[in-house]
Amino acid sequence: MANTQWVAASAFVEWRDIPGSSVSVTRRDDLTMANLGVFEGQSDKVLEVIRSAYGIDLPRTPKIVTARGTSFLWYGPNQWLAVAAREQNRDLELELEPLFSGVASIVDQTDARAVVEISGHRARDVLAKGVPIDLHPSAFKTGDVAITHASHIGIVICQMDDNPTYQISMFRSFADSFAEWLFHSCEEFSN
Amino acid sequence: MRIQCPCCGERSLDEFTYYGDASVTRPNAFAPTAMSDYHAYVYQRDNRDGDHRELWYHAAGCHACLVVTRNVRSHIISDVRIAREVARERDAAALPGSTS
Incomplete structure (x- = not known):
């Protein structure tokens, strides 16, 4: 019998990397x-x-x-x-x-939520275009969590470090919709 | 309008859904007076000037139901509490032998 190793497919299907160094996006399928x-x-x-x-x-x-x-x-x-x-x-x-x-x-919740990380010195500007809460360091710091929405998609956002790196999770079926907004938002900062 | 959620902090209106008047209590459907009680509950609402107590559901946030005291003339929100706690206090006060 064949030894079948099941590997979970990423929720982010239409994925691409953001060129440049001002913002980077990473899928956290792990x-x-x-x-x-x-x-x-x-x-x-x-x-x-x-x-x-x-x-x-x-x-x-x-x-x-x-x-x-x-x-x-x-x-x-x-x-x-x-x-x-x-x-x-x-x-x-x-x-x-x-x-x-x-x-x-x-x-x-492993396969229920899709998780993405956004980091770099323009990460805050990328998110500001769709996230209604104040992400300024005086209002939202490393270790802070917020349940809110981004581009009308319900998210849980969490600041992981001072880079800053934000970890964002959403219901799995919204992953590509969220990513589409994210890529548009990143566009002006890529090169 | 922005609502100060006791769990999440100040959030804009688009995260909330209006759930109706918080000053009315759903009547007992099995009471002999149920018909007139429900008529009053559903239709006889006051539209007073000044502070209203309203239920708001934090749909895009912590999913808590809130009792918001809002002045309908100035839109100033003077109090926000978690509805669950308000209901518990109300139920405790309604128990026989309660001092309040």
Whole structure:
């Protein structure tokens, strides 16, 4: 029998790279993601589980915290999105599920959301053309998260570093629509 | 108009959906007076000058339902609270033996 290795297809089909050095865009097809939804009245317990397993406090405001190779994004009141690189076939749903029996639901989001990273010194200008929130460093800093929209597509945006690098995720089926807007927005900064 | 979401911070109107009057409570459909209660609930709305309490849903943000107190003459928003908490307080106050 043939040894078949299944490789997930990227959600971004109509993809191209942006020439030049002022802004770069990267598909992040290498992530595993899971949604953590707290059951009624169990939020203290959930915070404690994360504290003992990862040594961090889950953010109660729109922030991202990272520990032991796993990031937790604030994803709404009493909700978080866990994100990690899928190295060694990691699967966050399988990792988190046993920790939260009876206190929270863990739902795999790996193939539900498409993720892209935009970085470079013009990244902010590229995003400003479609993202309605203020991304100026005085208002949105490294570690900040916002649930908003870009060009009418619902996104979760997160600033990863001071480069700046922004990680943006959206529902998978919107990936190419988002990318089309992104490429148009990048055009004036490419050379 | 911009709304100060308690979860997300100040966001523009296009992230929100209007969900109606926050000052009315859906009546019990099984009460003997249900017919007249629902008539009042659906049709008899005041259009007062000044502050209105409105439900706004943060559809493109944190998905929280908010109770927004907005002055319909000046559009000044004086208070925004998470609707879930407002409803909990209302229900707790309605319980028999409650002090409030």
